[in-house]
Each structure stands twice: as structure tokens, then as C-alpha cells.
Amino acid sequence: MKRVGFYTLGCKVNFAETEAMKVQFERAGYQIVSFLEPAEVSVINTCTVTGPSAHKSRKMIRRAHRKNPQGIIVVTGCYAQGFPEEIKKITGVDLIIGTHGREELPGLVKGLARQRPQNLVVPFPKKASFEMLPPFRQRGRTRGFLKIQEGCTAGCSYCVIPRTRGPLRSLPPEEAIARAGWMVRSGYREIVLTGIHLGLYGVDLGAGEITLAGLLAKLEEIPGLDRIRISSLEPTDITGELVEQVLGSSQVCPHFHIPLQSGDEEILERMNRRYTLSEYKYLVNWLRQLKPDLAISTDIMVGFPGETDQHHRRSLEFVQQVNFSRLHVFKYSPRPGTRAINFSGQVPAKVKDYRSSEMIALGNEMAKAYRLSFIGSTEEVLIEKVSSAWGEGFTPHYIRVKTTLPGKSSCWQGKLIPVLLEKEEGSTLTGVPGLQLQI
Numbered sequence: 335m336k337r338v339g340f341y342t343l344g345c346k347v348n349f350a351e352t353e354a355m356k357v358q359f360e361r362a363g364y365q366i367v368s369f370l371e372p373a374e375v376s377v378i379n380t381c382t383v384t385g386p387s388a389h390k391s392r393k394m395i396r397r398a399h400r401k402n403p404q405g406i407i408v409v410t411g412c413y414a415q416g417f418p419e420e421i422k423k424i425t426g427v428d429l430i431i432g433t434h435g436r437e438e439l440p441g442l443v444k445g446l447a448r449q450r451p452q453n454l455v456v457p458f459p460k461k462a463s464f465e466m467l468p469p470f471r472q473r474g475r476t477r478g479f480l481k482i483q484e485g486c487t488a489g490c491s492y493c494v495i496p497r498t499r500g501p502l503r504s505l506p507p508e509e510a511i512a513r514a515g516w517m518v519r520s521g522y523r524e525i526v527l528t529g530i531h532l533g534l535y536g537v538d539l540g541a542g543e544i545t546l547a548g549l550l551a552k553l554e555e556i557p558g559l560d561r562i563r564i565s566s567l568e569p570t571d572i573t574g575e576l577v578e579q580v581l582g583s584s585q586v587c588p589h590f591h592i593p594l595q596s597g598d599e600e601i602l603e604r605m606n607r608r609y610t611l612s613e614y615k616y617l618v619n620w621l622r623q624l625k626p627d628l629a630i631s632t633d634i635m636v637g638f639p640g641e642t643d644q645h646h647r648r649s650l651e652f653v654q655q656v657n658f659s660r661l662h663v664f665k666y667s668p669r670p671g672t673r674a675i676n677f678s679g680q681v682p683a684k685v686k687d688y689r690s691s692e693m694i695a696l697g698n699e700m701a702k703a704y705r706l707s708f709i710g711s712t713e714e715v716l717i718e719k720v721s722s723a724w725g726e727g728f729t730p731h732y733i734r735v736k737t738t739l740p741g742k743s744s745c746w747q748g749k750l751i752p753v754l755l756e757k758e759e760g761s762t763l764t765g766v767p768g769l770q771l772q773i
């Protein structure tokens with residue numbers, strides 16, 4: 335039996351696509367092995383959102399070749415789509431294919447004439463369609479990703495992703511519901527909806543057809559689907575309809591991840607983000623008025639070209655004021671083909687490092703305070719992992735919890751249980767099963 339190993343870099347969309355590619359190879363008769371084992375085929379699903387992620391993608395391609403010098407190396411994903419010429423230069427690469435046209439990937443590998451390397455990356459056609467990869471199920475998992483949207487045309491000045499992910503496309507609602515139903519029937523209790531510009535789900539399907547809120551309403555009707563999470567939403571896409579749908583639902587988690595990128599007005603404008611700080615603040619205040627304990631997390635970038643110490647201070651202050659439940663901190667990285675690469679005032683690496691450590695420290699502080707605010711309360715935890723004495727999982731607000739379990743712990747895998755949260759242990763809260771279970 336032929337073997338295939340996968341390595342995935344980057345975002346949730348990439349991870350979801352890798353899982354789908356595994357199914358393709360399984361169906362074609364391959365055995366899936368770990369990336370470190372000998373294999374006839376290695377697939378590296380790359381990322382290029384920052385310079386370091388492209389660098390790591392190259393490193394993993396070289397590692398795959400060293401490990402399996404006779405094996406076929408397939409390079410796919412955003413780095414492949416955006417920069418195939420760079421990948422062509424790496425020894426050992428056999429097939430380069432980007433972020434679309436992978437519907438028959440095992441067939442392409444089989445037909446490979448090994449005239450190294452074959453570059454199958456093509457630009458996105460204007461009327462590109464949603465890439466239909468097979469549905470998948472990760473074994474033993476209770477939480478799974480469902481990609482419902484592809485592409486971005488927002489044009490943030492720092493971002494290379496519009497080039498690597500093409501125009502806006504949405505998975506038709508019937509198909510999204512069918513896939514979600516299939517995931518639930520095969521064991522998932524929680525579905526994380528992902529996309530590149532997720533908030534624009536539906537816009538390409540025709541006026542008035544469907545929105546993300548409309549899709550959520552339909553997904554909620556699937557029996558057995560305990561939880562739905564939304565991965566990331568631009569502030570400008572959060573509509574009244576969506577807020578009502580999310581906050582009024584017992585299944586959609588009370589958590590919004592809303593990328594801010596900078597807490598300084600001038601920098602925000604140069605990033606070509608299409609909102610002001612007061613609009614962002616207004617949005618957050620509105621959401622918190624409706625649900626005070628709502629989890630609001632964000633992406634924030636430090637060291638954007640032209641960012642002075644003063645801008646950075648203002649950004650820290652704004653972030654502190656908003657008081658996020660969690661921060662993802664990125665150091666600005668110049669990307670070829672973006673406007674910001676030519677901006678004056680590029681910030682030295684050492685300064686970025688320092689600013690990033692300050693921002694991360696603030697993020698840790700805020701996350702801790704947010705976590706601690708739940709101590710003493712009882713929250714539902716979806717048990718994802720069990721050991722002999724413990725179960726582990728997340729609350730709807732995305733706080734990681736470890737709890738003791740009554741009876742045989744393996745029975746609790748994939749179950750929702752109320753947990754009385756008692757103490758902090760690192761970045762996890764520990765607790766005991768809540769009242770309803772102890773009776």
C-alpha cells in the first residue's frame with residue numbers, strides 16, 4: 335500500500351483543507367502516515383501570510399525531501415499559489431499546486447511524469463468556483479472545521495492573501511448543511527465555521543440569497559449539533575442580523591474574534607482598514623451591552639511601517655481599554671506584491687520584537703483577568719480529551735477547562751457537562767462536575 339504524509343502550516347482553513355486531502359488520498363488507496371515516517375508521497379500545505387511562515391514552509395519542503403529522497407513531494411497552499419517560482423527552485427519538489435484545482439489531487443500525483451518540477455499553479459479565473467474537496471472527519475475529534483467561504487478582496491495594504499486566495503466564493507447553503515449534518519452524524523459535537531473573509535459568506539451567491547446569519551439559523555436546526563463557533567469576523571461585517579442570531583442562540587458560542595490590527599488611528603488608515611477606532615469601540619460596547627461576559631478576541635500587528643513609539647503606546651492603550659479576552663500578536667512582515675512593502679519607515683526587527691513582547695504581555699494579562707472572572711461559576715464544557723482521572727475541553731467562551739469526571743472517564747468523551755470552575759492552573763481553569771451531575 336502506498337503511503338502519504340502531510341504537513342500543514344498556517345490557518346484553520348489550511349488545516350481543514352489538509353483533512354479533506356487526506357480523504358482524497360485514502361479513497362485513492364493510500365495509507366496516511368505521520369510526516370516523520372517513510373512515505374511514497376509527502377504533501378506540504380504551505381502558508382505565506384508572513385515572511386517567517388513562508389520560510390518555515392520552505393524548511394518543511396526541504397525536510398520532506400531529506401527524509402524521503404525517492405518520494406514524491408507535493409507543495410500546495412498559499413505559498414504555492416502566490417510564489418510558485420520560489421518553490422520550483424527547491425530541490426526535490428515534484429508538483430506545485432495552489433489553493434484551487436485540487437479536486438483530483440491523487441490523480442495528478444499518479445499521472446506525474448517526474449519531469450521535475452511540475453508547476454500546476456494557475457491564476458484564479460474571474461468566475462472561479464468553490465473548491466469542492468470531500469467532507470472529512472478527524473478520528474476521535476469532537477470539534478471540527480467546516481470551510482464555508484473562500485477568497486478575499488479587501489485590500490489591506492499589508493496583506494498578501496487576496497493574491498493567494500482569489501475572489502469571494504461561498505459554499506452553497508444546502509451543501510454547507512449537508513456537510514455539517516454529516517459531520518454531526520460521524521461524531522462531531524462542535525463545528526467551527528471557517529473562511530478567508532467569513533463575514534462575507536453568501537455575497538457571491540446572489541442578492542438576498544443567504545447571509546452568515548441565515549446559514550447559522552439553518553445549522554442550528556441540525557439535531558445533535560451542540561455548538562457552532564465562528565472563527566473570525568471583520569468589524570465591518572458584523573450586522574444587527576448577525577448579532578441577534580449569535581446572541582439569541584443556545585448553540586452559537588458567545589465569542590467574537592474581531593481583528594483590530596492596530597489601536598492607532600493613523601496606522602489603521604495606512605493599513606487600509608475600513609473602520610475608525612471609535613467605530614470599533616462602538617461595536618464592542620454595543621456587543622457587551624447585549625452580553626456583558628461575551629468573549630471578544632482579536633489579531634493585532636506591531637511594527638507596521640511608520641509606527642513610532644507613540645503610535646505603539648496608543649495602540650497598547652486602546653487594546654487595554656477594549657479589554658480583550660485574548661490577543662493574537664503578529665509582527666509586521668513585508669510581503670511581495672503588497673503596498674506596504676514600499677512604505678517608508680520600515681521598523682527594525684529589534685524594535686518589533688520589543689513591541690511584540692509588550693503586546694503579548696498585555697494580552698496575557700487580559701486573558702488571565704477574563705479567565706478568572708469565571709471562577710465560581712458553572713459553565714458547560716465539551717469534553718474533547720479524557721485521561722484516567724480528567725477530562726479536558728472548552729467552555730462556550732473558549733476557556734480551556736480541566737475537570738474531574740464521575741465514573742468511567744472515557745464515557746464522557748464528546749459530552750457536554752456543566753463544570754463548577756474553581757481554580758487556575760497555568761492558562762487552564764480546573765473544576766468539578768456541576769450540581770446537575772453530582773446528584
Ligand code: 5AD
Nearest residue numbers: 383384492493593633664665666667
Ligand atoms: N505581517 C504580519 N502579520 C500579518 N497578518 C496579515 N498580513 C500580515 C503581514 N504582512 C496577520 C493579520 C491577520 C492575521 C491572520 O495575519 O493580523 O489578521
